[in-house]
Amino acid sequence: MLDITLLRKNLDEVVAALATRGVVFDTERFNRLESRRKAVQVETENLQARRNTVSKLIGQLKAKGEDASKEMAESKAIPQQLHELEKELTAIQSELHEWLSGIPNLPHASVPVGESEEQNVEVRRWVPGNAAADALPTPFDFETQDHVAVGEKLGLDFEAARKLSGARFMVLRGQIAKLHRALAQFMLDVQTEEHGYTECYTPYIVNSSTLYGTGQLPKFKEDMFWVTKGGQNHTDEEEGPAEDLYLISTSEITLTGTVRDEILASTELPMRLTAHTPCFRSEAGSGGRDTRGIIRQHQFDKVEMVQIVHPEHSYAALEEMVGHAESILQRLGLPYRVVSLCTGDMGFSAAKTYDLEVWLPAQNTWREISSISNCEAFQARRLQARFRPEKGRPEYVHTLNGSGLAVGRALVAVLENYQQADGSVVIPEVLRPYMGGETHLYPTEA
Template structure:
């Protein structure tokens, strides 16, 4: 949520910045006109309320003295009716204003590449060199199916498309990967959590999924819409602190959690229909940081570098890009994506997304801290995958495949596989 006072003060700035994210400037004008109307109504209503409070006090006095108060009471009847009418109007305007405001994305940070499409992202660095093969490398799902460690057909029978069974060494490899990630995150100072996988509407709103997520049916709802399956552990991790004032000495907070992520993938029909890349349910180790405003940009750097380290330890080559203004998620002010090399497709694919949402989520979720002057301020929240587990498994299968169809296990994962060095 953007600060309405800031929008009021700098409407042109907001229009310009949000235009970079495909938001029509008329939306800001509309918002401001609701805001002006709302404040007019508040002023009118509150003037009458002050009057009512005063007269009610007098009525109380008269009643206590056993005197007649019917004149004042009658007068107040019409005033109360006016207040009720004004408050009805006010509620209506407020709803409209909130509805517009809830659809405005975060203001992109200044150094974010401006583009109305995903084209134009900036490559920050390239690490490692794409692996050369002396044979034609296979796609990860082909390797997995051949080895009998991934089964998409059975998953389609049991659930539908975009689901998978990991079998035997496949399941063990997945488990090795996320245990490795969690251990590394612990080492880096993240507190491990296990969270609810179903969350209420307020939580989905707090982290900025709702209302858009609901409107585009991007997720899954259960219990008649009371609860949503989490699309990422970012939701329960950030909302853990919702409606709270965090003691400033506890900042920065770093938490991490493994969870399944549930996504309907509405609108991505035909994309990545095979394999582990795009599923309705996948495992992800998520990292969340909560910082004071002045620390969040350094924290984004650190978060990105930590995610990179995971790939480096796994011996996977990747590059880091900064997403364009319109390619970022709704809540982000800046997003660094890590894309890992997939040899069969000979291209980089997203495996982690690290974002600074500044105070955007904190405003929605009311997460504050008290600064040195004792004033309440909104924290900054950051999130990053560390990492997407399924895609990591896919990357390992492709990058560590041998010509005979077997797959070497990356050295750092071998301890997690009882010393096993190869899947064949």
């Protein structure tokens, strides 16, 4: 949620910043609502002052033995008038809140301006054995296959998944399932044992209030999978008011949501949280992209990183988190590049985002494997997540999130970058302790 004070004081700057994201802010609507809000508040204050004046006047008239019936009638009417003004103010604030909840975050000054991914800016790349700024991995000396062709010989089964659930699901069997698990465990171990994150196990189902807080609702409702709608399957009176329930699209939602409605002590910051969870996305807006393979699935696994930090430290934390994700890719020996997203390509809640893109030789291109964002106080305002500084009133925390990494896409990258001419796949050295010391995955016999 945007800072309403900033909108009131620097509307032109906000409008200009949103324009770089392709958002046309309706200033006429905002000014109309603000004008009416101010008028109602002035009316309310004047009426409250009049109530006090009339009350005193009634006392004075009665003390003199004079007729106070007119003043008493006026005093009796004031509460209803105040109630009507309160209703009108609530309606104005509700309309403003609902409208602004669909407006994205403002981009940080360092974000490159652009309309689409074509204007994203490469920051650096890392290719094993090649330090050149524009390095590409050495081509294979045999015809490369994509991860589908490689994986199907190792236990990747789309037909079984289609029978069970439909398109954009997968079944993994045997050694490739173990490799998938090894990737997730390796990522968790690095993030918890070396980078200081606390491992969490969180629900896979969340209520609409939590999704609103992190920015998935209301704008991205169609990208979510509903579990129940409010009022259904809610029989326990202790659960409180019924809300819509959804499957999580990322554990950013649950990890960040843990500080909802909290005032943290400054000594609790920074908080570093991580979790390995399945993620569920309807891909309503994907437009048929990446229908082959496991690049874009309805269900996939991810190791998420979240940091809750003091506002003064959030951009240092962003660079730190990018390094944490890079560390995973480097240890896996996977070529990648870091890209700063332009204003038109950033996510809804982000003030600044870096994407990490891994090299996929079969496609001869870079593909996103991690997206790391600083949301500043945007989510915190929606969540009412604050901290108490040493002096002064509670302030909003800054929230950051990023993949550390997407497990399925890491599996894709390993299959393609470590494939061999005989159809086997070399297991990256750091994963071998998780694979019982095995060095290769070999095609199963037909």
